[in-house]
Amino acid sequence: MTHYLSLIIALITASAGALTTSFLARNKNFSLGKKIFAFVLIAVFFTRYISYDDQILNIVSLGAGPFSPAVNFFAYFGIWLELTLVVFLILYPFFKARILTNLIKFVLTPGFVLYLGFSYYSVFLQVIGNTGGTLALSFQSVMFAVEIALVAYGLFLVWRDDHTLKLDKKEILALLIAFVPVLVASLPIYGPQLMFGNANARYEVIDISFVHRLFIYATVIIPLVLYFSLKKKDPELIRLAMIYLSVVTMITFSRVFYYQNFFAPWTWPIHLCNTAMYIIPLVLIFKLDKLFYFTYFINVFGALMAMLMPNYAETTNLTSWVIIQFWYNHSLAFFMPLLLVALKLFPRPKMKQMYYSLIAFSGYFLLVMVLNVWFSNYSPTDFFFINSDFIVDKLGRWAENIFNIAISFNIGDLVFEFHPVYQALFLIVYVGVSFAMWFVYSLGFSIADSLGDLRFRQKKIKLDKYALLAALNGRGIDEPMEENTGVKLELKNFSKRYGKNKDFAVKDASLVVSGGEIFGFLGPNGAGKSTTIKSIVGIQTITEGSISICGYDVEKQPVMAKRLIGYVPDHYALYEKLTAREYVNYIADIYGVTYEERQMRIPHYVSLFHLEDAFDNQIKTFSHGMKQKVTIIAALVHEPKLWLLDEPLTGLDPDSIYQVKECMRQHAAKGNIVMFSSHIIDVVENLCQRIAVIKKGHLFAPLTIDEVHEQGTLEEYYLKMAIHEETPEQKATKEIA
């Protein structure tokens, strides 16, 4: 009765508070008040939480509790929901997230009603449990009543802000998705033993057994699930989720501690992994970068080792709170720091931060070393396992021998015993491993970056494909993007930049060359001739603009465009261990040249270039000129619409030069394009109908040879353009100067 009386008083108090707030804050949003409320709730909740030794930890199944299993279940479920609600109400004033409000309104408010209904049993389970006795008016029960009053008031604040009952489909879906992980995170550590019992079949969660491995897999899978579900969300929502997860697990982890632990410092959670449970919420709430990197470099490895070699007894049951608390602690300590960096809540660390972390770790190490030997005078103490043979036992006799080297001295009545060699080695190994972790992290970052970049490019490829399909407007993918262009090479505002270079190798070049033309491409070394040609033939990508051949876009329809090109590079690039015939046939195979066509063309060119005696020998036995001739034959074997030659006459004998020039004339006469770059002005002047000069990546407007001759010889024109004429960039720079 006393309990329900307290409850009624608590609800009346909450209602009075609510009415007062409503009156005072009629036209204000009351944000400061809500924040103050959150702090009050924190204070009351923690005071209540540590004010008793939770007896529910000793109840090993629903049937083993003081009430019927159904009542025990609802009472326990109420505790679980109320804990979740308290954390949500604390976070509510600080985050504007729709999902937070909806969860409070539609999941946790009904949960609170359930809790109220079973509150007597809930409080009883926690404070009295199976110890015998009755729930009398006490400090604990008063604190429960105050907390209930505050929670009720908190709910009022939430409903006051948003009292609509409507949810759209998206919100319902979000609620359904969020509901399960939210509750899983706040699962009290005694939940599994209460629900599934603790005394039945034993599964060893140790020594990499099957069940042990399942726990380890879960520790890897859970952060991945969290990462993929959160990575695209709003940063504030991610932070909210991570704060909720870290705070709620810190609370459940701390369930085994209560006020009497303050007076027994050897029971404090100072184990390295235990510290992570408090550090992680702190760094998230207060954005403490330096402290974060401590947990990032130091806790993660410690937690990993602990998960592989748990320190609970192998007889501990799978559902026991000991195991649940251990895995809550270590899996969180293991994955949270990594997850926080992956979700970009903290930037990737720098070497300097690792050094700071190692200094802090050394400080921690020395502290626990001293605390261990000091507290051991009162009770066996082994923070971080540096004061017992727990680890050396696993390593063998040699390690035990090292551990057994001890120094002991007395200060007053207190005995201080250290294991200096073991402890020094422990520190050195741990620091060494932290360095190794740096390389593991770096590798991880580089893999993550590479996958991110790949994803980005995959998206671009997809978009390009859609753009091509749109441009084709229902026509087949093998059709040219531009219809009925005839034989034509077109550069539209083509620009090329190498890698992350600021300067363009070619900038905004536009050009049209039509079938039947021999087109000369002139320019000094490094002007951009080869760059342009290599982009046309597909060796290099296009940074801006487009290039098309007979209507086929070189970038979007590369295979179709390349079928029309024959290319002779500036330095022969051949498979020297093939014979010339094998090589030319190989190229013909790639272009799908029929047997009849090659029987007609290959002998013709072989005879033209006088290669009859050498054609069936390995190319490595050829002279430079012979190799160049093979390259030319390979470029012409499929009768390309566009024959591109990059400085093709270098190294050829006069007879061969003549033959190549004849080939060019004949090829153009068939209605094809011949385009070549050269430094031999006379050849260009005699052979070409049109020419263009390129200088420092700028392509000057092409002229016919007749137009050139109006200004003088080609040589004079070339010198004028290549040396004296200024590019637009040069003009602009001059104007600015």
Next chain:
Amino acid sequence: MNDIKTLIMMQLKDKLDLGFIKDKAQLIRKIVFFALRFIIVASLSYALFYVSSFLRIFHNSPFIPTSIMTMLLTIILVISTFASTNDLIKSLYMAEDNQVLVTYPISANRIFLSKIIVFYLYEIYKNFTFTLPIFVAYGLISPVNWFFYIWVFLSFFVVSMIPVVLGVVLSLPGFFIMRFFNRFRVLKILFFIAVLAGFIYLLVRIILLIPSEINVLNYWGPIKVLLSDVTMFFQDYFKPVYYVVLMVVGKYNAAMRYTYLNLDVWLVFISLIGVLAGLFMAAYFVARFLFIKMTSASFEYEKRFRVKALLNRRLPAFLSFVVKELRLIFRSGTFTSNFIATYISIPLFILLINRIFASMDLYPNGQFAVQAFNILIIMLPLLASNSVVATMYSREGRTAYMKRTKPVVVIFPLLAKLLPNIVLSIVSLCVSLYIFNAHMHYVLSNIILLSIALIFIQVGHILFSALLDLMNPQNEQYATAGEQVSNPNETKATIFAFITAFLVALITLGFLVEEQFMPDQSFNYAFLKMLLIGFVFFGASVYMYIEKIKAYYYDRIS
């Protein structure tokens, strides 16, 4: 003398990459690494000597007889002499730098001499990093006096001369044999196949000689006699090497100590120097004429044009890629050596270790460890050999760029390049697993599952290695420096190979050990799980290979 010194320094810089000398930090690092290497080899040797001394393997007392050192030094000298001969043939008579060196105002004799000195210095470097630490370890375990630790260093300046001088002598006939084989390629191939087949046959016969039951304790007497016979064989039939060992460590006296106060030791020393000097002078006066002749010969490949024209042939594009790759690899030596070193030796190794283990009585966990070890022995060299794949595309130099100009989906020619390695390694893997199962007797379905799993891992690693090359191409380096490229992709692929091989062996062991407690002991789940892991690895590799080529291939400029 200055000109010889300059020539030597120039060539040494090329051979040993001496750039670190000017950089203090690098110099210290090199010295530290050198010392570390020395210590590691010496420690390992000492450990082996200690074990054999402790178990009295070679002697009835803790003493390690000199015959052991004779055997070791013989093997080392034979290998070094072969290597030196081969390298000297290339360096003296076929090196392209001869064309440049002869243009300097130095006599050809001096160039010739400088080349030999460079080889000698390189041999000293090799001996100081490998052979010398073994001798130091021998000194530590044997009753030697303090003078040994000074003398052993000095004596190795003489010992290092042996393979170089023998190499100079042998390089003359070697050169003519090599030229003969280059002229008659069919004979070369036939000779090569005959030697290889003979070697494999011999090896298999030796392996099959291993008794079907080995009980070391019961048969220890005969085994010890056999070991003694083997080591004494070297001492008796390689007397000159035995005397060299005497010269290095001294002679065992009545007081059970090695001493240098013995005429034999110093006679050997003086004779060795005399013989080496004589041999060298003889070889020098003959070989330098050939050297001078070769430096003035044309370096263009000999043109032996085929007069009769062959026919043109048409093939489907993908088949054409494959045929081209086959032609290229079978016309190059790199692939052949890789092929022999890996694909043939793995089944032989598997046969050897299984013969040994089959004759031992093992506990169940020991059996599983042996099986995991088998997997390691198969996967380690197989995956490590894929480091060649990590250089394959780049080795094409600038020719590779032409692929981008062709109207094909670029994955096909790229994949065709890997096909010979994929096919041959799968054959090697299957043969190895067949031998493995002949000893392990798993049901056919299980061995098929294991084979597919390992094939997935092997092919996955080939694709991974190839991708390393595509993502960080070294074409320009290969185009300018030929084969002398320190390729980072090769290192990465090797490291990954080691990690993968060890993981695969470890996982196999874990699965097998775990499965032994299953009621039916069929090991189906263990092999199914292996298959699953292999499939995931393979799937990820294929996905990354295809997607990264699509996304990056045309953007990667070396």
